[in-house]
Amino acid sequence: MIYIYARQSIDKKDSISIETQIEYAKREIYGEDFKVYQDKGYSGKNTNRPAFEQMMEDLETEDVSKVVVYRLDRISRSIVDFADFINTLEEKKIAFVSATEKFDTSSPMGKAMLYIIIVFAQLERETIAERVRDNYYARVKKGALGGGPAPYGYDIVRQVVNGTKMSVYKENDDIENVRKIFELYSSPNTSLADVQRYLIEHNIKTTSNKNWDNVKLATLLKSPTYVKADISIYNYYKSKKAIIANEPEEFDGKKACVLVGKRSANTRKYSDVTDHLLAIANHNGIIDSDTFLYCQQKLNENKQIKNLHKGKHSWLTGFVKCGNCGYSFSVRNGVTKDGEIKYFACSGRYLHKACDLKQTHRVADVEEYVEKEILTRVEEKRKYAVAAPQEAKVKTLEYDKKIAEIDVKINNLISSLEDATGASMAYINKRIKELDEEKLALINMHSAEIKANKEKAFLPDFDYYNLSFEDKKYLAKLMIDKVILSDQVIEIVWK
Structure with a gap:
């Protein structure tokens, strides 16, 4: 029995279809029985694909002589995943054939060349990713936005900055609500729940037209998108182990900041800014640094405001x-x-x-x-x-x-x-x-x-x-x- 495996990420004009891949692979069959496994719409960055996983299960119970693919990157672009796959085949004495690259692991030379090609494929992929990341950070350092939707209170517009056309934040009508949120929370006895209650009572919604909750409020209050960034903001984020793109003297107390960086899926935004990149933005801040830092201190302490004073007969009840x-x-x-x-x-x-x-x-x-x-x-x-x-x-x-x-x-x-x-x-x-x-x-x-x-x-x-x-x-x-x-x-x- 011979297995044919085909994978296609997405339909593109220059993308080889599943059907074409199978036709190429059939040329390596020579009249033997074969079974086809195909994954459409799945990336090659890992092997978490239903048809591939089924094929690996079937290998355990069926007598298979070889696995044929159109090209070796149809299996995986990861060296580790590909090496695990090849090791599994070798343990079961199953050959691996790439129809277009003419690699056949039944020969020593074919096996050696296969590993060399996959190493260079992985190197190229990592090099491209590094270039994209470096270019992204270079643009952010010049004040470009980090991608994604605009923060609450802003729209994204295109305008010329220092001779270059780029996307920048422009205030919209909701920016007054941002000022109110900071004003309310910077009151010593006001909790996030108090701010949330005020917003609901005044029918102030989020960008997605939903009621505010504590998580959304904390994310807004932690965002340096709103602060007038001066040297105290520079020092604050420096102490949080962020990478600062600008020199201290550029923190003039007028412009706001953008903060970008990778975080895990279960980590809240701005909760850990270690190795995130902080850069001076092209828009002006609206919140003074003292108010912003006070709110950060309050959020970090995460104090629950006790509500012990509910008396109706005296305003001193509880005291x-x-x-x-x-x-x-x-x-x-x-x-x-x-x-x-x-x-x-x-x-x-x-x-x-x-x-x-x-x-x-x-x-x-x-x-x-x-x-x-x-x-x-x-x-x-x-x-x-x-x-x-x-x-x-x-x-x-x-x-x-x-x-x-x-x-x-x-x-x-x-x-x-x-x-x-x-x-x-x-x-x-x-x-x-x-x-x-x-x-x-x-x-x-x-x-x-x-x-x-x-x-x-x-x-x-x-x-x-x-x-x-x-x-x-x-x-x-x-x-x-x-x-x-x-x-x-x-x-x-x-x-």
């Missing part, structure tokens, strides 16, 4: 604790000569029987005191918010200077490796590692300071002298850790 036993206070109703009043009662005393201190605090009195203290803090925040940007700018310049100095030291050490001997090479590598760790620590410290300063300066846009119940609840959640009530004493523990 008020007993200074004696530590249990929470709840709101209860009482009757006095002035009528019905609300008061805080210790759950450790009346519910858990764990507190021996009898104390009563009117809800209105505690709320009045805490609101007054909050407004005092608001004024302090306003003063800080005025001075903070300039202080932050000076601090950023200090960090950037230190990081740049470390980069110079690292580059000098790398240059000296060429003339290094064994002992000095070990020392240089150790020193490079130490400097790299020092640089990463500075970047992390800077990111943490940005986050802390933003939270310290943040104030929602409220009428602070006409606050609603929900406004007060939000401010308490933003600013207060807990309110401790002891006998005749109110202590506020601030965040």
Whole structure:
């Protein structure tokens, strides 16, 4: 029995049809019985094909003298797969024949030539793939797009850039929604779920006209397509082991970035940018670097915003604790000569029987005191918010200077490796590692300071002298850790 195998990836004018391949293969039959296996629409990059797999199964049970193909790449373009196939045939003493290349593995010369041809076929394929990849990265370095659909908030248009016509991103009406998403999430107490809820309530859909979910929101917030890329963005992605296509001075705080790179199918976009290529884009960013980095810090920490403060009888519900036993206070109703009043009662005393201190605090009195203290803090925040940007700018310049100095030291050490001997090479590598760790620590410290300063300066846009119940609840959640009530004493523990 002789097997004929034919494969065709797709129908093209210059592609040899399955039928033609079989006719060529039949010329090697010489009147013997044969069976045909054919895979149409399957690539030769591997052997995961139904007819091929069936043929290999049949080889185990049938008496086969040889396998004939039109050309050897019909089996596979992979050296490993092809070698496995040939080894299987050799174990069963089955010959392999290529009808057009006149290779017959029943002879030593045919077998040797077969391996040589498949090695060069694989080399050519890898060389072409490398050229395509290098050309792709070279285009991205010049600001070209990385392929695929436009990010949310942009359209792809063709325009001339530096004398070359290329595709670039152009803002569309959805870009205002992007600004709103960053604005909402950069509020310290806002979670992804809060942003999602806002978008659904305002009927703001994704590009595919679907509701937003946490994964889509996180992907948008992590995308450097929107950031005004300055030196802090350069340092951030450098610390994430991305390949930076541009020099630090090109990160001018105006243009955005494109980030391209291969990732596994089960890895979310932007979750790991190691060895991805970051390049300055041809479109302007819309989000300042501090806001962008704050959002990255928040996403990396992945904090769940606790929703413990659902009380309807007081905007301080969930915050008020007993200074004696530590249990929470709840709101209860009482009757006095002035009528019905609300008061805080210790759950450790009346519910858990764990507190021996009898104390009563009117809800209105505690709320009045805490609101007054909050407004005092608001004024302090306003003063800080005025001075903070300039202080932050000076601090950023200090960090950037230190990081740049470390980069110079690292580059000098790398240059000296060429003339290094064994002992000095070990020392240089150790020193490079130490400097790299020092640089990463500075970047992390800077990111943490940005986050802390933003939270310290943040104030929602409220009428602070006409606050609603929900406004007060939000401010308490933003600013207060807990309110401790002891006998005749109110202590506020601030965040």
